[in-house]
Amino acid sequence: MKIYKISQKETDYYDTYDSAIVVANNEEEAKRIHPGSEDYEFEIYYNEEKKEFWNRVGNGNTYKFEDDSFGTWVNNLAYINVEYIGEADKKYKKPQVIVASFNAG
Numbered sequence: 523m524k525i526y527k528i529s530q531k532e533t534d535y536y537d538t539y540d541s542a543i544v545v546a547n548n549e550e551e552a553k554r555i556h557p558g559s560e561d562y563e564f565e566i567y568y569n570e571e572k573k574e575f576w577n578r579v580g581n582g583n584t585y586k587f588e589d590d591s592f593g594t595w596v597n598n599l600a601y602i603n604v605e606y607i608g609e610a611d612k613k614y615k616k617p618q619v620i621v622a623s624f625n626a627g
Contacts, residue, residue, distance in 0.1 A: 536627020557622035
């Protein structure tokens, strides 16, 4: 596993994520990690078919990620910058957020 910084400049107002440090296997996987994915009781994941972030709740239902309700991050992967930081400690077994930068308003 590798450590990456993911960032974006498309949404730069209050209640937005501007960046996060994540653990992933590669850059493409890092782009698909939402900075707020561990902040809620549901999973935020990248829907490959729809090409945007979606939510998956405990009962298995899915719905489109609504930025206004759960913090803001870009839906278009082309707007996400990825910077390789280094190798992750072996204790990290799955892709995940280590820390995220949220601009609360």
